[in-house]
Amino acid sequence: MKIGIKERLQIQRHWLQFSVLLFAGLFILVSYVACTRQTASISADTKAATELASTECLSAAKKVLGPDAEVAKCGRLTAGSELESVAFIRLKQFAEGPEGIAVSRLVILQKVDSQWKLALDVAQQIQNPTGYIGIDYIDDSQQYPGFRALFSDRRSDGKAAFDLDLSYLNPDGTTEGIATEISWNPATKRFQEFSVNKEPEGFQKELRNPPHIHIGKS
Secondary structure, eight states: OOOOHHHHHHHHHHHHHHHHHHHHHHHHHHHHHHHHHHHHHHHHHHHHHHHHHHHHHHHHHHHHHOTTOEEEEEEOOSSSOSEEEEEEEEOTTSOOBTTBEEEEEEEEEEEETTEEEEEEEESSSEEOSSOBOSOSSEETTOOOOEEEEEEEEEOTTSOEEEEEEEEEEOTTSOEEEEEEEEEEETTTTEEEEEESSSSSOEEEOOBSSOOEEOOOOO
């Protein structure tokens, strides 16, 4: 049986269409495999980088706070450093609750030019490298065991930003007074008190040399 020219052309057309579809399918398959491998590679690299950062954050924290240091946050919390570590010493006699973690000390460390620097130090008082935060004076008659620390990703003005609320902790586990809100001020390039209830509203200046008084508890 002879095949006519039309039939031959039709067969060739079908074969060409089949070849195009086959090539397209192979191309999609190869692209999918390559993309999957690349995604897996990126995921593995990201995981490795995260684990390395976590190790660095914990190591830096232990150098400042000792072997009992715990890391609450590790990463780029602000635009002011390569890496930041928020670490603390837990007061184990007080359970963690809605008001935060009970800590005897808390620090924020910033890695700048491969060197870790102390950006915030919370012990008996709250201090940054410039001065004291959230106080008008130091009452030497008060001895608080620590603070309640509550972390957030949003400030009280609604802006997305790393935010830390600190409340003085009484010996019985209750908190004293109003919490001091701490956030990063890009203008001054340091952690400062932030308040929407003070005049002027916003970031508050720290005190370099607050007065010492002794009034005791009423």
